[in-house]
Amino acid sequence: MSDPRFGLARHIVLPGPLPLDGGGRLAPAEIGYETYGTLAPDGGNAILVCHALTGDQHLASPHPRTGKPGWWARMVGPGRPIDTDRWFVVCANVIGSCLGSSGPASLDPATGAPYGMAFPVITIRDMVRAQALLLDHLGIGRLAAVVGGSMGGMQALSWAATFPDRVQACVCIASAARHSAQNIAFHEVGRQAIMADPKWRGGDYYASGDPPAAGLAVARMAAHITYLSEAGLTEKFGRKLQGREAKTFGFDADFQVESYLRHQGLAFTDRFDANSYLYITRALDYFDLAEEHGGLLANAFRGTATRFCLVSFDTDWLYPTAESRTIVHALNAAGAAASFVELSSPFGHDAFLLESPTLDRVIAGFLGNGR
Incomplete structure (x- = not known):
């Protein structure tokens, strides 16, 4: 479907309105996305990579505005930890953003002018629902893995909790199950x-x-x-x-x-x-996976067959290791298969975006277990 060496930029208008946690529906809902690699005939080799707050779909290809390499080009590509010779990788710009997906700068069909603050407030789970509709469009019923760091990790967790039957494995890096007061x-x-x-x-x-x-x-x-x-x-x-x-x-x-x-x-x-x-x-601040499941985080993963890999960094004070341990404890309580590692890095929260051979080995090893 796309040259494994380069991202194929795409854009779709989702069929039908997108229901939102805050009430109401978003219509039309548009998604900008990129794909890498080739989808297997049975659709079983698909990995969804979710981006962080200010990220985008330009995962491993040059950014069209800045010309800089994709934000995770070191992680995704032929022979890399997320190997596009093996996996079909999808990365979508989240709704609410400004790089091809519906957001405040999009035109409001009711007025013909940009939404501005008339755009509906959205949640992490709304972002995930939009991604699920995109995968339906691509003919992907079940993901081999969903992978994300920071806000991307929240999306990965939300995927596993919202669509457990569609996620074989979940990799959550430098993230949390809810936003703290800080x-x-x-x-x-x-x-x-x-x-x-x-x-x-x-x-x-x-x-x-x-x-x-x-x-x-x-x-x-x-x-x-x-x-x-x-x-x-x-x-x-x-x-x-x-x-x-x-x-x-x-x-x-x-x-x-x-x-x-x-x-x-x-x-x-x-x-x-x-x-x-x-x-x-605001979507990040509203995120609280336990709140969405009766106030108990373990309920979000009860009965799941999804395998989980949690990674934290010892100098990350935005989403410290304690946040990942909270998720691991909930996964253990729910009887889910989970592995966890805290990595050492001087780079704080941004460590997951930077050169990290240890993280590369963790991700490659975890995905390799799914062979």
């Missing part, structure tokens, strides 16, 4: 930064062509700090000055770490929509 607090800082930008205009900024870039950049800066570790920041930047011999005694970016964060913030505004940031962070 996580919600950081997201609220980012949302308030966007909404305080005069250019936000209540979410109605598309016609102006002048989005709230300053507010979105600050939101990204605040979030980016949570993706790193103190040790990593200290090792990379310390208190080193940026291109100068002495402090300016002003408010320019005197320190390298300040310059780095400003660059991250500005670069982000070139590829992401501010309203989408509001919607997806």
Whole structure:
């Protein structure tokens, strides 16, 4: 169906309206996605990879806006841990986002103008339901595995809980079964930064062509700090000055770490929509898998035949190892087959996106067990 070496970019309008957890339905619902590898005649070699908050479907192919390699190009491809010579890999942009799937920037059929804040609030489970309809369209009834890190890990867990008969294996990396108060607090800082930008205009900024870039950049800066570790920041930047011999005694970016964060913030505004940031962070904050299953996390996995692999990193303070252990305990209580490993890395939460031979071996080994 696609050259194993390159992603095949695709786009569909899902048949029928998409029911939402918040009530109502989304119609039309569009999905941008990419595929890698070749689907087996029986459809049994499909793996769904779910992206994180600011990720997209450009998993292992160059990003069309930035030209940078796909966000997990080191993990997906011929001979790589998720081997496209063997697996047919699908990655879809989540609904609520801004890179081909329905979101606030999409046109509202009722008005002919972008939805803006009239777009319905969505949940992680809504994202998963949309992905299930996409897989129906592709003729994939059952997944060999669903894999994701961070918000992608939440989608993977939601897949296993919502469609247990469609998931043979689940890989959840650097994630959690619900968002903590601290996580919600950081997201609220980012949302308030966007909404305080005069250019936000209540979410109605598309016609102006002048989005709230300053507010979105600050939101990204605040979030980016949570993706790193103190040790990593200290090792990379310390208190080193940026291109100068002495402090300016002003408010320019005197320190390298300040310059780095400003660059991250500005670069982000070139590829992401501010309203989408509001919607997806809200979906993350609403995520609570136990709440969806009577208040007991084990209920989400009761009776499942899905195999689980949980991975955490010792310097990740956004989704620390304790969060993964909570999931493992629930899986054990539910009698599910589960393996768990905490990996050592200086890179904090972002470790799952960076070079990690140990993570590569864990994923390749776990998927290999399904032969």
